Amino acid sequence: MSRVFVTGGAGFIGSHLVDELIKAGNDVIVYDNLSSGKINFLDSAKSTGNLEFINGDLLDLEKLKDSMGDIDIVYHLAANPDIRLGTTITDTDLKQGTVATYNVLESMRINGCKNIAFASSSVVYGEAKKMPTPEDYGPLFPISLYGASKLGSEGLISAWVGTFGIKAWIFRFANIIGTRGTHGVIFDFIHKLKKDPSRLEVLGNGLQEKSYMEVIDCSRAMIHVVEKFNEDLNYVNLGSSDTCSVSRIAEIVIESTGYSNVKIEFTGGDRGWAGDVPKAMLEVNKLTESGFNCNFQSDDAVRHTAKSLIEEIGL
């Protein structure tokens, strides 16, 4: 049994990870400012008696330092979840991404905590020329401010490994979808259809195509990777082995609502917004060869998520 510190543990992915960590017999301390996380996402975790919740901001370095005593490993998941925000407000990802990661690492250094697992993203690859994209791909030129904050955080973590001798696991996530989702294309589509069931506006030409991974698969994969990989610095793509297009997602979401005669309207262009990567497909051999299997591939993950979110949101 370990004492595990989860930043962003009340968030969409974080709260699922907390559930899995507690199932696996760990004591979990969640540090979250509830800016996008929700306290009720932790209801079932709380009922086990193995959860401590700290309402704190990662930019409050003093509070963070004081909160991180006697921890075996930090899962650092907190971040601004809205990639598109960077097109209008430019300092959110810097602060809640790169600077927050610095504060986590510095608090670990002060407290003598030697292990960090970090939720990075496939957006660090930018518009990769190689698909599926392997972990050793270069160059790394993200095109969104969110992506820059993930790359900046990875660099800080590898510097801490090289300079202060900590051990790290970096996960490069595909698009993670599932229950408790508060952002993203499926969430948006459901809200649009709820407002007007006769039409669905799709940003871009619908040909954008990405790997999707179901959130419980993702949470299990994180714990699996930390158990199975044992270098000083480990970095693994987390995703399913196929992709789904935005057009296909629109079709699946509409089908899941039960609405008929919905007109799909494309805004045009090859991407949803400036900084959106139009095509992302991850090579996941490193993950699968270590013995991990997803319960859902992309299409099924989308369908499962659409059904679950429609139940959560209501039509």
Added chain:
Amino acid sequence: MSRVFVTGGAGFIGSHLVDELIKAGNDVIVYDNLSSGKINFLDSAKSTGNLEFINGDLLDLEKLKDSMGDIDIVYHLAANPDIRLGTTITDTDLKQGTVATYNVLESMRINGCKNIAFASSSVVYGEAKKMPTPEDYGPLFPISLYGASKLGSEGLISAWVGTFGIKAWIFRFANIIGTRGTHGVIFDFIHKLKKDPSRLEVLGNGLQEKSYMEVIDCSRAMIHVVEKFNEDLNYVNLGSSDTCSVSRIAEIVIESTGYSNVKIEFTGGDRGWAGDVPKAMLEVNKLTESGFNCNFQSDDAVRHTAKSLIEEIGL
């Protein structure tokens, strides 16, 4: 003729770049807080009448914004020059590196400046498995906090290219050496020998081996790359095509002092300090095939620098 804004323009590399930019017929605005730069490094530039000097800190975003009107291109060179500092003070590179770069980019966005040239470093490659290391090498896992700040800055720049449509040139420097140097192995050796000409302490086992580039070669190369490369995002290794070991540098510096019977004492270990990359050799085909030639290869650059710095520092 262009109006060129140079951050860190009073520094070691910056002041040489300013000299070259003025020679090439540009008007130059230097923005520098003189934390490691020296105002007298700009004496000859000032005498031309084509230099404006602003004593400002990049962390003062308001002043920076106000200073950056009507600029054609920013050369962003300001940074903490002391890589080793990160082993004891952990926030300097974050602030003077990543956050400062954010401020430069944000000021450019506000002022409508669309071109940035950035002094990155070969340390973004970390302990690369491939030597010589090409620009498309991955993964990028720097092992120093300085390296993390360069990678974080590169990510911000590529995000600005992808999101706001600016154009960028990223230079990944070898070890740059030459007159006006205020840090680095040659500088350190001269100061040690000045103090005690009977012995020279060398950090590590002396087998550390890196590419060196003379600072005027480096300044010319930067201007050359901006002229010759025309993608939205350009990234080029700047270095000579060979390497020099630390043992060899010790020999050359001792030879240049004229001292005899100096005992070289190695502290041992494969690197100078935690976070020091023991071996770095850059593939420079991209630079040379674009028509650029260095005046000095590594050995000659070391000898030339040793002689110049001995003159500047005095024995």
